[in-house]
Amino acid sequence: MTGPAEVRCTLMRGGTSKGACFLAEDLPADPAARDDLLLRVMGSPDPRQIDGLGGAHPLTSKVAVVSPSEDPDADVDYLFLQVAVDRAEVSDRQNCGNILAAVGPFAVERGLVAPGDDETAVRVRMLNTGERAVATFPTPGGRVDYTGTAEISGVPGGAAPVVIEFPAAGRPLLPTGRVRDTVAGVEVTCVDNGMPAVLVPAAALKVTGYEQPKDLEEDLALADRLRGIRLAAGRLMGLGDVENATVPKLTLLAPPRTGGAVTTRTFIPVRCHTSIGVLGAASVAAGLRLPGGVGEGIARPPASGERIRIEHPTGFLDIDTDVDTGARPPAVRRTAVVRTARKIFDGTVFPRPSGTVPAQPQGGNDGSATR
CATH class of the missing domain: 3.10.310.10 (Diaminopimelate Epimerase; Chain A, domain 1)
Incomplete structure (x- = not known):
């Protein structure tokens, strides 16, 4: 050309x-x-x-x-x-x-x-x-x-x-219509608040969620499991065959370490993000607001109306997310973030x-x- x-x-x-x-x-x-x-x-x-x-x-x-x-x-x-x-x-x-x-x-x-x-x-x-x-x-x-x-x-x-x-996005917050799905043998929450994302408890994949991105990338067994989860979740979320796509993102969840709501490791889709994307964080934050999601028992989200701090490998990202959990289906009212x-x-x-x-x-x- x-x-x-x-x-x-x-x-x-x-x-x-x-x-x-x-x-x-x-x-x-x-x-x-x-x-x-x-x-x-x-x-x-x-x-x-x-x-x-x-x-x-x-x-x-x-x-x-x-x-x-x-x-x-x-x-x-x-x-x-x-x-x-x-x-x-x-x-x-x-x-x-x-x-x-x-x-x-x-x-x-x-x-x-x-x-x-x-x-x-x-x-x-x-x-x-x-x-x-x-x-x-x-x-x-x-x-x-x-x-x-x-x-x-x-x-x-x-x-x-x-x-x-x-x-508020026009797409459903829960693409599968459920707050939890079992995908490739692992319970996950599929959420889309601007970025299709799959939230996965890190412990379910036999990692801590605190590893450095390089170490996670070099774990071939983990890469194989993540690939299986992503392909199956992509179909469930209505995205079709995502083999050659960059979505959905997979985010591993672990309890917070530095006063935030949750610790994350996000794959984009193969490399592990050294931080976390804005829209990916927006989806994680919305997912943490959902009763019954996989974040329950892992994350410590603040009260409704307070900013959610998402911890990642190089620090944190703060997100304002207001979710109407009483609506059927649940819907996001507002999302905002400060960047530079x-x-x-x-x-x-x-x-x-x-x-x-x-x-x-x-x-x-x-x-x-x-x-």
């Missing part, structure tokens, strides 16, 4: 992820040509992504495609694309709440939304699922200000807060020439080519 020899690009950190942000008009309209271009931009397939912008991990191999929205209830449309690291694959089957934190500032930076004098609220339609979000962030003097004291686990230092509020974002560079990216595939490294000092 052919494509542009150079593309305007803004590299941004959004929450605990990093991704390349593009205006839709700067990319090919044909999805196949677009995906081919993005693989070359990010340097995939290659475990190190040495010839592109990607950072050799799913959390740093992400793309946001942003455009003005024709929907009167939205300012911009946001298409999230997950670019695989070591495979020639680009997926649009999920949202990303971390990169979402960068979409509002990017829209103002590129002139899609006029900034306010003190702060700006950008209404975002997420094209992957049709769901909505409102991101509010400081714009003193009509310019995006990334500096501030808000801190989030997994990101060094402070930055300006980006408050993201999610209206930062513009890293804005300029021109030069993709690898069309028709070339990088040689697969046979080894390296960082060990990434042999894992």
Whole structure:
């Protein structure tokens, strides 16, 4: 396939992820040509992504495609694309709440939304699922200000807060219609509060849930069990064959260790997240509010109306989640989270020439080519 020899690009950190942000008009309209271009931009397939912008991990191999929205209830449309690291694959089957934190500032930076004098609220339609979000962030003097004291686990230092509020999703909170299911011999709770997720007691898989992500990834027996659970849960949740999909996410639950509500280890879907995704955390938080869910006896959720702290391998993430457990079926009233974002560079990216595939490294000092 052919494509542009150079593309305007803004590299941004959004929450605990990093991704390349593009205006839709700067990319090919044909999805196949677009995906081919993005693989070359990010340097995939290659475990190190040495010839592109990607950072050799799913959390740093992400793309946001942003455009003005024709929907009167939205300012911009946001298409999230997950670019695989070591495979020639680009997926649009999920949202990303971390990169979402960068979409509002990017829209103002590129002139899609006029900034306010003190702060700006950008209404975002997420094209992957049709769901909505409102991101509010400081714009003193009509310019995006990334500096501030808000801190989030997994990101060094402070930055300006980006408050993201999610209206109630149109999809069922319980995709299977049940608060518990037995999947591949394990009791789980399947929940979708913006991200299809399967909550699994860590002890049911003979792990503690406190292991480091690297150690969990190297447990081949665990990987085999997780794969079986994910494939079966995907069918139960109405997602079909998820063998090559990035959803549902699997989150292992263990009792909290540092004063939060629960300790988590999340698989995305094979690599273990070094923290937890925003929408994944939103689904976990909603799941913990459900009487009879697998979190009972494991988690220590606070009283209704209080923020839920989700512990993860590098810290925690706080979520405001209000669930109407008296409704039939249960429904989420409100979900909100504080993230931060930062513009890293804005300029021109030069993709690898069309028709070339990088040689697969046979080894390296960082060990990434042999894992």
